[in-house]
Amino acid sequence: MSEESLLVDMEQYLFAGVHIGTQIKTKSMEPYIFRVRPDGLFVLDVRKTDERIRVAAKFIARYEPDRVAAVTVRQYGQNPVRMFAKATRVHPIVGRFIPGTFTNPTFKHYIEPDLIIITDPKTDAQALREAKVMRVPVVSLCDTDNIVSNVDLVIPTNNKGRRALALVYWLLARQVLRERGELGPEEDLPYKLSDFETRLKKE
8 A cells, every 4th residue: 555545644643653552462463563663562554554444434334323332441532432423423432331231221321233343452341242242243443462352343553542542533434434425535524633632631
């Protein structure tokens, strides 16, 4: 994939730290790793991230928006997920995930999604377990240290960084709307990337 055909400039991916992994590498994430730095940090292949955002968007666009749930426990994922849900009209579940949300029909916030999007298989483990029980496919953002069993579609990315999460969810939202035909191929979201970023509290 040439740099010209990326969803955003390579510099924007790198500035957001989308490529920055961890010092742990799992076997399932090996195909997405570009190199290892001298300090032992594994670096993700941004071109593969870009490619998987496109694949995931095609997949997500096949589902009715109100039958899709986007989940994140991670603090820096909460505003990006809310904005992703606002842009694409899917159901956001941010903060603590209450056990039974997908499996207990007597729970007042129970929902029956046909597709689940999670930010991290580790922090969103309860949602992932319930998706498995309900046999619902899962799209997940995954870092170099993630085990991806029970994840149906991996988006390799730094899933801990504030800027990285904002950029990936912004791109995914834009691409989903393009795949649905709600945006033209070169058209942008009505929301800025900065709208997706988590605001840092001033000291």
